[in-house]
Amino acid sequence: MYSSPPVLEKLVQxxxxxxxxxxxxxxxxxxxLISGDREKMENLAQVLMEAKNKLVHCKLCYGFAESEICQICDNPRRDRESLCVVERASDILPFENSGVHKGLYFVLGGVLSPLDGIKPESLHIPELIERLEKENIKELILALGSSPxxxxTALYIDRVLLNSPIHRTRLARGIPVGSDLEFIDDVTMLRAFKERVKI
Amino acid sequence: MYSSPPVLEKLVQxxxxxxxxxxxxxxxxxxxLISGDREKMENLAQVLMEAKNKLVHCKLCYGFAESEICQICDNPRRDRESLCVVERASDILPFENSGVHKGLYFVLGGVLSPLDGIKPESLHIPELIERLEKENIKELILALGSSPxxxxTALYIDRVLLNSPIHRTRLARGIPVGSDLEFIDDVTMLRAFKERVKI
Incomplete structure (x- = not known):
């Protein structure tokens, strides 16, 4: 059997x-990595350790931060009356890149799945409810995925807030901009047709 | 503009x-990496540093090793009369995995390319010639790629050894085992037909 250097095998693994x-x-x-400039490996190793040690979860939104409060929650120019709820911290990116949302975020940490034992308490739903009670939030944008x-999960949060004056919205479903109609899947077409808007 | 934590951006970069x-x-x-078990990041960082510091080029074959001489060159049971010349260290793997070659290897470090300034001295060709003069090698398998x-490069090495008694061979070109004839490219078909063998 081939005996490639053990440390190389460990790296591959x-x-x-x-x-x-x-x-x-x-x-x-x-x-x-091992064939080129070895400094690259050291850079990668260093930044991995740095990320491991420095990155924490923001105490307000549960996104990633380098301090207790992330740069978005800490920004005084963000609209504190609009809160966008997402599944994962990485979901914040498309909103920020397009610049559509001027408010704050809240990372749930997943979606409800009773079969897998994921209950409201397994996510940050209690913390979300608590935050809504304490802060003056006027609109809650439930930007969760489209899986059942x-x-x-969005429905559950909406129910909990049934008697609350907070305006609950979700993102529009429909045909993505620039896509060919013939390649649209049935479910998207169904939603786009059902939720068609007046021109 | 979005201000994702700087260390996260550095990691992505x-x-x-x-x-x-x-x-x-x-x-x-x-x-x-940052969402899961953070120990994984430390393991990856550690093995990167370990590989960076430990892996060297074998002084005999220029493959990767953890000591001066790699485990293949150092193995007394390998056939020292058969030397397989490859372009890159990673090319050793398919030979070892299939177990076809019982001899030793020699890594050229690339192929000749006068237009890019890659001359015999830029590769390990002088070291190969020197090794062939010193050692009792009977067969040289030029297992280089099929680019021009x-x-x-194989032709060049063959020329240098024109008056040498060393047997020079190259790998057979032809239809890969298990592939459909209809999907074979023209050049492979040409070679396979030209180099057809008696059943």
Missing amino acids: EISKLPGIGRKTARRLAFH EAES | EISKLPGIGRKTARRLAFH EAES
């Missing part, structure tokens, strides 16, 4: 633990 | 320097 990276890609990446679990 | 990994994949990998540059 660690890289192949990443999502979507199989053994062959991991090997290619490992060989790339995500939809029922 | 380092990951996106890897070959075949764009900015979106880098971001997905970064979020995966690789073919002319």
Whole structure:
């Protein structure tokens, strides 16, 4: 049997633990790293350790931050009356990149899934409710996914706030801008047709 | 503009320097790393540093090793009369995995490419010639790729050894085992037909 250097095998193994990276890609990446400028490996190792040690969850929104409160929650120019609820911290990015949302965010940490034992207390739903009671939030944008679990999570939060004056909205569903009608899937077409708007 | 934590942006940037990994994949990998068990990041960082510090080039074959001489060159049971010449250290793997080659290897470090300024001295060709003069090698398997540059590199080495008694061979070209004839490219078909063998 081939005895490739053990540390090289260990590197391949660690890289192949990443999502979507199989053994062959991991090997290619490992060989790339060790074949080129070795400083790159040190940079990558350093930034990994730095991220591991420095990144924490923001105490207000549960997004990623380098201090107790993240830069968005800490920004006095953000609209404190509008709160956008997302599943994961990475979901904040498309909003910020497009610049549509001037308010704050709240990361649930997932969606309800009773079959997998994910109850409201497993997510940050109690913290969300508490925050809504304390702060003067006028609109809650439930920007969750379109899976049945995500939809029922949005519905659950909407029910909890049934008697609250907070305006609850969700993102529009429909045809993505620039896509060909013939390639639209049935469910999207159904939603786009049902929720058609007056020109 | 969005101010994602700087260390997170740095991590995405380092990951996106890897070959075949764009900015979106880098971001997905970064979020995966920071969202899960943080020990994984430390393990990856540690093995990167370990690989950076420990891996060296074998003084005999120029493959990767953790000591001066790699485990293959150091193995007394390998056939010292057969030397397989490859372009890159990663090319050793398919030979070892299939177990076809019982001899030793030699990593050229690339192929000749006069237009890019890659001359015999830029590769390990002088070291190969020197090694062939000193050691009792009977067969030299030129297992280089099938690009024009690789073919002319094999030809160049063959010319240098014109008056040498060393047997020079190259790998057979032909239809890969298990592939459908209808999907074979023209050049492979040409080679496979031209080099057809008696049953």
